[in-house]
Amino acid sequence: MQPNPDDRSDCGAASGAGARANRAGAQRLDDLFREYSGKIYGLALRLGLDRQEAEDGVQEVFLKVQRRIGTFRGEAALSTWLYRVAINTLRDHRRKTVRQTRPVSFSLLASGRPDDGDGSASPSGPDFEDERRDAQSAEMAEVHERSILVRAAMNQLSPKFREALVLRELEGMTYRDIARVLDVAQGTVESRIHRGRVKLAQILKSIQEAL
Amino acid sequence: MNDPCKKWLPRLMAWFDDEASELDAKEVRAHLLDCAPCRAAVQSWRELRLDLSLLQPDEPTEEVLERMAWRFEEGLADEIHSTSTALRWWGRLAAALMIGLGGLLIAERTVMPLAGTVEASTPREIEEAVQEILQRPVELMPLAPERPVPSGR
Ligand SMILES: [Zn+2]
Numbered sequence: 001m002q003p004n005p006d007d008r009s010d011c012g013a014a015s016g017a018g019a020r021a022n023r024a025g026a027q028r029l030d031d032l033f034r035e036y037s038g039k040i041y042g043l044a045l046r047l048g049l050d051r052q053e054a055e056d057g058v059q060e061v062f063l064k065v066q067r068r069i070g071t072f073r074g075e076a077a078l079s080t081w082l083y084r085v086a087i088n089t090l091r092d093h094r095r096k097t098v099r100q101t102r103p104v105s106f107s108l109l110a111s112g113r114p115d116d117g118d119g120s121a122s123p124s125g126p127d128f129e130d131e132r133r134d135a136q137s138a139e140m141a142e143v144h145e146r147s148i149l150v151r152a153a154m155n156q157l158s159p160k161f162r163e164a165l166v167l168r169e170l171e172g173m174t175y176r177d178i179a180r181v182l183d184v185a186q187g188t189v190e191s192r193i194h195r196g197r198v199k200l201a202q203i204l205k206s207i208q209e210a211l
Numbered sequence: 212m213n214d215p216c217k218k219w220l221p222r223l224m225a226w227f228d229d230e231a232s233e234l235d236a237k238e239v240r241a242h243l244l245d246c247a248p249c250r251a252a253v254q255s256w257r258e259l260r261l262d263l264s265l266l267q268p269d270e271p272t273e274e275v276l277e278r279m280a281w282r283f284e285e286g287l288a289d290e291i292h293s294t295s296t297a298l299r300w301w302g303r304l305a306a307a308l309m310i311g312l313g314g315l316l317i318a319e320r321t322v323m324p325l326a327g328t329v330e331a332s333t334p335r336e337i338e339e340a341v342q343e344i345l346q347r348p349v350e351l352m353p354l355a356p357e358r359p360v361p362s363g364r
Contacts, residue, residue: 037279038271045268051275058279063286147265154266168228169263175230194224197259204262 029069032082033062040086046170047090047162048155049097057093061086076180083181091159153203161196168193216249223249227256 037058044054064085072081154162160182167178175193179186219242225231226239243250271279 033280033283037283038276041271041275041279042268046266055275055279055282059282059286062283063290066287066290143265146262150262150265154263165263169260170267175228190221190224193228194220197256200259201255 025069029062029066032065032078036079036082037062040082040090043083043086043166043171044090044093046166047094048151049090049094053093053097057090060093061089064089080177080180084183087163087181091163094159149204149207153200153207156203157196157199161192161199164189164192165196165200216246216252219246219249220252223253224256227253 040061041054041058044057045051049057065082068085072078076084154165157165163182164178167173167181168175173181175186175189178189178193182189219239222231222235222239223242226236231239243253
């Protein structure tokens with residue numbers, strides 16, 4: 001019988017079935033990455049990480065997925081499980097980076113200059129002022145300034161409110177899916193969304209008054 | 212929002228977030244027609260929704276997606292390398308322990324049948340091999356017949 005070259009493994013100890021299982025696992029991880037890496041990158045930006053941090057966050061999330069994929073038991077949808085891993089990982093990542101390195105600058109808000117961490121795809125860098133003058137109407141600039149202000153307010157929310165609001169308002173998830181991703185009761189999700197809205201409105205108001 | 216309207220809050224929110232049944236939605240709309248505080252609450256949520264929509268990022272570019280895929284492959288390769296190195300070291304440690312354990316058993320029981328070698332490369336296999344050895348029946352070597360004590364005569 002001809003050996004199946006696909007069944008060879010580096011260590012020579014794994015059986016053909018084991019090697020096939022490994023390849024199936026690697027293929028599954030590859031498919032997951034292709035389907036979800038862009039979505040998790042978007043989630044990271046929505047949660048307030050900047051572009052570089054979001055890329056680092058995606059890396060961390062999928063390495064964690066690779067380590068934990070064996071613990072996925074199929075009680076929840078794979079996407080829900082993946083988002084749960086992502087939310088927890090990005091929360092830790094954010095805790096390590098954002099608060100230490102990027103406190104909200106009210107002077108930046110007042111001048112309307114972009115904050116590195118606003119997560120939007122707006123232009124940045126030394127040419128920004130010129131570009132803005134040339135290409136953007138006063139209305140566009142106003143929208144941009146408002147987005148900085150909203151980001152600053154979101155950054156001041158505690159993670160549980162920010163996450164609930166992001167999943168509802170920016171990811172468009174249902175209460176039930178949010179409950180599954182955050183691993184809390186649906187009533188808790190409803191309460192966090194409501195309280196998050198109240199707090200966000202208060203923070204926005206206080207920032208505006210401070211300007 | 213005044214107190215009588217607080218009981219409306221969960222239904223109002225469910226309606227605003229597209230979570231209400233058709234019947235509930237109808238009742239909420241009827242209430243909103245009559246209730247200015249609830250209309251104000253809904254209006255404030257609408258303004259927040261509009262504000263939050265400003266944070267909606269663009270789709271990642273192909274360049275970003277490719278860079279992330281490349282970095283992930285690199286990270287995965289590093290991870291597999293460090294895992295196999297760790298496993299190799301654990302394997303060596305376990306093998307050393309087994310040799311020590313084997314030596315002890317030989318010393319204790321005079322002889323220990325070492326039929327065949329144990330092939331184990333992962334911590335789990337090593338653990339199973341150790342368990343298997345420990346569960347082997349103790350086969351003591353027949354002791355040499357006692358020599359009669361020389362009479363000295
Ligand atoms: Zn009312």
